Amino acid sequence: MxxxxxxxxxxxxxxxxxxxxxxxxxxxxxxxxxxxxxxxxxxxxxxxxxxxxxxxxxxxxxxxxxxxxxxxxxxxxxxxxxxxxxxxxxxxxxxxxxxxxxxxxxxxxxxxxxxxxxxxxxxxxxxxxxxxxxxxxxxxxxxxxxxxxxxxxxxxxxxxxxxxxxxxxxxxxxxxxxxxxxxxxxxxxxxxxxxxLAESESARRYWPVLRAAPRPTAADFDLANVGRQYWCGAHWLTVGRNRADNERIESLAGEADLVLRTVDFPGPLAVGRRFDAADWPAEVLRGAGALVASFSGKAVAAGGAVRVSVTVGPGRGRDRFELAVAPERTPAVGWAEPGWNAAKVEIRERMRTLRGE
Ligand code: SF4
Incomplete structure (x- = not known):
C-alpha cells in the first residue's frame, strides 16, 4: 500500500x-x-x-x-x-x-x-x-x-x-x-x-443516556447497546440476558460502577452506572437488587429474600457489600425499561428548544 x-x-x-x-x-x-x-x-x-x-x-x-x-x-x-x-x-x-x-x-x-x-x-x-x-x-x-x-x-x-x-x-x-x-x-x-441511530430499538436505549449523563462518552453507548436497559430517574442499570451479555457488560464496567450479582443462585450480571460516582439512594439500590434477582429463576423459585452482591468497579471482592431482597420485576421505586414512544416525544421537544421555537 x-x-x-x-x-x-x-x-x-x-x-x-x-x-x-x-x-x-x-x-x-x-x-x-x-x-x-x-x-x-x-x-x-x-x-x-x-x-x-x-x-x-x-x-x-x-x-x-x-x-x-x-x-x-x-x-x-x-x-x-x-x-x-x-x-x-x-x-x-x-x-x-x-x-x-x-x-x-x-x-x-x-x-x-x-x-x-x-x-x-x-x-x-x-x-x-x-x-x-x-x-x-x-x-x-x-x-x-x-x-x-x-x-x-x-x-x-x-x-x-x-x-x-x-x-x-x-x-x-x-x-x-x-x-x-x-x-x-x-x-x-x-x-x-x-x-x-436510525433504529428505534437502539434509540430508545440511547435517549435516556443523552438526557441523564452530564458528560456522556462513547463507552456509555457501548453499554447501552448491551443487555436489558432499566432506568429509575437518572439511575441506570444494564442487566445481561445471557452469558455473552454478562461478559460484555462486566468488561464495560467502569471504576465507579456498581456490579450486581445474585450470590446463592445463578443469575445475570448487572452494572449500575454512577454518573460522577454519585451514591444511589438506598431504596433505588434495593430496587435494582430486587430486579436483578428477578431474572434468576432459582432465586424466584426459592421464595423470600435472596442475597445480591454489589461491588464497586469491575472484578470481585473490592468494596463489596450485600443486599437481602425479594426478587421483584417491577420494584416499587420504579425501575422501568425506556420506551421509544416516550423518547420520541422528548426528542421532538428538544429539537424545538434547539431551534428556539
Ligand atoms: S447518522 Fe447514521 S444513518 Fe445518518 S448519515 Fe450518519 S451514519 Fe448514516
Missing part, C-alpha cells in the same frame, strides 16, 4: 462508497478509505474482506467520543425519523476527513453521496450546505454524481477527470449495480444501512 495518497474517501462499506473509491482509483489515483466507527455505526471486523473483495485500502478511525459530544450538544440540523442526525453526521465526517487528509498527503476528499438519493441529507441544497458547513468546498468531490453538480475545484485543477466519472442521480440502484457487475465484485453489498 502506498505511504501517501491522492485522495481520502468516506467509506461506510456500502456499495456507493466502494464505487466512489473505485471510479477514482481507475484514474490512477491512490485512495485511502476512511471507515469511521462509533457505538452507532462501523464494521471494523470487515477490513480484510473489503481489501480482498474490492481491492480497497481501508483504515478504521474511531470517532466515538467526538460523535457523542456532537449528539449531546444537539445536532443543529435535527434528526431524521429516529435519532439519526444525518446532515450533522455528514458534516462531522467530512470535517474529520479534512483534518486527516493532510496526514495521508491527500489533495481531495471523496464521498459516495448521490444527489437525490435520500430525502434529508442528499438533496442538492443539503449537499451544498453540508460541504459549506464542513469547510470542504475546495477539496470535496462526489464522484458518483459530480457530473450533475457544479464543477469542483479538484476537477478544475485536473486532479480528477470529470468526464470519466459516472453520472448517477436519484434513488434507483441500476447504474450502481451495473458498475458493480462490470468490476466483477463477487459480493455486492447493500446500500450502507446499519446505523443504530
Amino acid at each position: 502506498p505511504k501517501t495518497y491522492d485522495a481520502v474517501c468516506l467509506f461506510s462499506g456500502g456499495l456507493d462508497s466502494i464505487l466512489a473509491a473505485r471510479v477514482v482509483m481507475d484514474q490512477g489515483l491512490a485512495v485511502k478509505c476512511l471507515h469511521f466507527t462509533s457505538p452507532f455505526f462501523g464494521h471494523p471486523e470487515r477490513m480484510a474482506k473489503w481489501a480482498a473483495l474490492y481491492g480497497l485500502d481501508v483504515e478504521c478511525v474511531d470517532v466515538g467520543d467526538a460523535f457523542v459530544a456532537m449528539l449531546h450538544r444537539g445536532p443543529a440540523n435535527g434528526y431524521g425519523k429516529v435519532l439519526n442526525p444525518c446532515v450533522d453526521c455528514k458534516i462531522f465526517m467530512l470535517a474529520r476527513a479534512r483534518e486527516l487528509m493532510r496526514s495521508y498527503g491527500a489533495r481531495c476528499i471523496l464521498s459516495g453521496e448521490v444527489v437525490g438519493q435520500r430525502p434529508m441529507s442528499q438533496r442538492r441544497d443539503a449537499l451544498n450546505a453540508i460541504s459549506r458547513d464542513a469547510g470542504v468546498r475546495g477539496v470535496l468531490v462526489r464522484p458518483l454524481c459530480a457530473r450533475h453538480l457544479d464543477i469542483s475545484p479538484v476537477e478544475e485543477a485536473g486532479i480528477i477527470d470529470r468526464d470519466r466519472l459516472p453520472a448517477i442521480a436519484g434513488r434507483g440502484r441500476k447504474v450502481q449495480l451495473e458498475l458493480a457487475r462490470a468490476y466483477g465484485f463477487a459480493e455486492i453489498p447493500t446500500p450502507a444501512g446499519g446505523c443504530k
Whole structure:
C-alpha cells in the first residue's frame, strides 16, 4: 500500500462508497478509505474482506467520543425519523476527513453521496450546505454524481477527470449495480444501512443516556447497546440476558460502577452506572437488587429474600457489600425499561428548544 495518497474517501462499506473509491482509483489515483466507527455505526471486523473483495485500502478511525459530544450538544440540523442526525453526521465526517487528509498527503476528499438519493441529507441544497458547513468546498468531490453538480475545484485543477466519472442521480440502484457487475465484485453489498441511530430499538436505549449523563462518552453507548436497559430517574442499570451479555457488560464496567450479582443462585450480571460516582439512594439500590434477582429463576423459585452482591468497579471482592431482597420485576421505586414512544416525544421537544421555537 502506498505511504501517501491522492485522495481520502468516506467509506461506510456500502456499495456507493466502494464505487466512489473505485471510479477514482481507475484514474490512477491512490485512495485511502476512511471507515469511521462509533457505538452507532462501523464494521471494523470487515477490513480484510473489503481489501480482498474490492481491492480497497481501508483504515478504521474511531470517532466515538467526538460523535457523542456532537449528539449531546444537539445536532443543529435535527434528526431524521429516529435519532439519526444525518446532515450533522455528514458534516462531522467530512470535517474529520479534512483534518486527516493532510496526514495521508491527500489533495481531495471523496464521498459516495448521490444527489437525490435520500430525502434529508442528499438533496442538492443539503449537499451544498453540508460541504459549506464542513469547510470542504475546495477539496470535496462526489464522484458518483459530480457530473450533475457544479464543477469542483479538484476537477478544475485536473486532479480528477470529470468526464470519466459516472453520472448517477436519484434513488434507483441500476447504474450502481451495473458498475458493480462490470468490476466483477463477487459480493455486492447493500446500500450502507446499519446505523443504530436510525433504529428505534437502539434509540430508545440511547435517549435516556443523552438526557441523564452530564458528560456522556462513547463507552456509555457501548453499554447501552448491551443487555436489558432499566432506568429509575437518572439511575441506570444494564442487566445481561445471557452469558455473552454478562461478559460484555462486566468488561464495560467502569471504576465507579456498581456490579450486581445474585450470590446463592445463578443469575445475570448487572452494572449500575454512577454518573460522577454519585451514591444511589438506598431504596433505588434495593430496587435494582430486587430486579436483578428477578431474572434468576432459582432465586424466584426459592421464595423470600435472596442475597445480591454489589461491588464497586469491575472484578470481585473490592468494596463489596450485600443486599437481602425479594426478587421483584417491577420494584416499587420504579425501575422501568425506556420506551421509544416516550423518547420520541422528548426528542421532538428538544429539537424545538434547539431551534428556539
Ligand atoms: S444513518 Fe447514521 S451514519 Fe448514516 S448519515 Fe445518518 S447518522 Fe450518519
